[in-house]
Amino acid sequence: MKLPFSIDAQADSARLGQILTPHGQIDTPTFMPVGTVGSVKAVPQDVLEELDAQIILGNTYHLYLRPGHDLVRKLGGLHKFISWNRPMLTDSGGFQVFSLSKLSKVTEDGVTFRSHLDGSSHLFTPERSMEIQIALGADIIMAFDECTEFPADRSRSRSSMEMTLRWARRSKDYFEAHKSEVLWHEESGGRHQALLGIVQGGMYPDLRRESAERTVEMDFPAYAIGGLSVGEPREKTMEMIAAALEILPKDKPRYVMGVGYPDEIVKYASMGVDMMDCVIPTRVARHGLLLTSEGRVNIKNARYAQDQLPPDPKCGCKVCSRYTRAYLRHLFVSGEPLAGMLNTVHNLAFYLDTMRSLRHAIRLGDLSGLLTGYLSMT
């Protein structure tokens, strides 16, 4: 009961494939919209389905604090609670603990932190993260890791990486002992969640390789590369991804967490990354930034006040096929709630179209045109 993954075509390092999860299939390379508290911000589930989002991500830290994993489990698990019957992934909570909460203390045991909502004190350990993620019941869950801060020197990066390795072991041990507790275990014919290991190692390629090797030794059904997009230059991001990909097995999905802009997505997919997630398309949309085939469109700009073109003239999404830049600008400057929703729907459409284009190009065996196109549009 691992995470079945087939590769149908390759173009250099890029791979076209399918991942089979208990809630359905994911075509890779895939982009996963982020649904922090169980909602991809401003987009209803039926619109996500129309957009053909195949998998969405939930944040364990947020869902643990509100509404709470026990409640979600009681209400039938995350899929049922939010009415989303397609694949889901939850992160381990580690990243948000480091980025959002008032951190009190990291020990060998885990992380004590204070909620960003009410200041209450909580402890996340690898075991606790597994317990929460099993209760939420996403198809793919993540080992509890320490996201190494940036910058971090070599010694700090190594000790953080070693902690992540020990926590991965504990995550896996707890998961193996409890994996049959997921709510849908029986109705799915005995299937369970897939637990993924995470490569860390700061900005040191040799540490990244070592982290990858030692994580692979633990035998996860797929591997993530974490601790990137934390402030480092893009060349560094790419170098760290390349180092990890050297080691990670080619017959298992490889997931880069928390990236990126469209040109990054295309680049990393061309390097052989199969899964990515990022808040960029949803977050920047709510601030009025549209990502289009013509580059970035800051819709609040006065130049769009009389612009009767669609947000992206080459996009066929329901926003671009109906509304003008002038109207979207008016909605945004007027503070209308519809602005965030329409901008988000377009940005997600653009990301998911990008993934479809990527998969098509891989099938045709040549990503060079796509890479050039996306590099020029930033």
Place this chain on the structure above:
Amino acid sequence: MKLPFSIDAQADSARLGQILTPHGQIDTPTFMPVGTVGSVKAVPQDVLEELDAQIILGNTYHLYLRPGHDLVRKLGGLHKFISWNRPMLTDSGGFQVFSLSKLSKVTEDGVTFRSHLDGSSHLFTPERSMEIQIALGADIIMAFDECTEFPADRSRSRSSMEMTLRWARRSKDYFEAHKSEVLWHEESGGRHQALLGIVQGGMYPDLRRESAERTVEMDFPAYAIGGLSVGEPREKTMEMIAAALEILPKDKPRYVMGVGYPDEIVKYASMGVDMMDCVIPTRVARHGLLLTSEGRVNIKNARYAQDQLPPDPKCGCKVCSRYTRAYLRHLFVSGEPLAGMLNTVHNLAFYLDTMRSLRHAIRLGDLSGLLTGYLSMT
């Protein structure tokens, strides 16, 4: 080129009919969702179409200030600007000038006011309101009136009513001279907008009757009853509506502006009102109040935290058929933008279902069951 109106069935005073506008037909009694600045807050146009909203309302005051009627006209008029090809109505701007702006001065000429957005000074006259509304190009537009404040004594109510009558005359004169300037005049085969007169008269039934008589003498294609829901008790509202309806011609549509809760809607329709509009379903939704067949559901209430029922178990809308109260509560308390949208879609569905039930009951000739049902649900 008036406003064709046919009555197909009656149940006591209630009427089932159709209004034909240049952008399509409206089944009456009708409820018009309010799209203040050219957007029914938090609801995209395709969802309004799914809900079968037949006509929506725009606010002249808001659209004049932002994006400006000249810009809207330049971009093809309000229908095209917001991508809504069904009937629309704009109000005169009078009500918002009195309720939202920093009012400087009312004179015989008109109203000088300061924008609630930037404090800039503006003058609305009957002629200016017509000019703006012709530029916006809604199918139905309203005479510029003075919305009498509440409470107002008899003498003040009379003088305010007299002002509204003089302004109605000026509105009509300007409109008759300029009605062919509406953008779609030629493409619609020479049709033009319908200008409606407004009955005022404060809380005095005889003034209401006099206002109705003297407005009818000016011969408008339909009549509105304004200055209600301004703080008076509901019995007063009903009494004023009844007084005006005594006089208003039965063969023309009668429109009560700015009402109400569902039980009010049903009651006024039973009295013979054909058109209503109100911000209630959209505004209260954004504050977490759902209007349902079981009465009001304050979704933020802790009692709904584990409630797996739909918001309204008797409702077939896309929200009630997919999501639970527990999820909607979670979205609301988490401050998710989706909360406002889903709550609004349900509330509008409930209002528009109410109108369909009303029309069905009128066809069957008996509103008594509906009246009893709606009265008991508040």
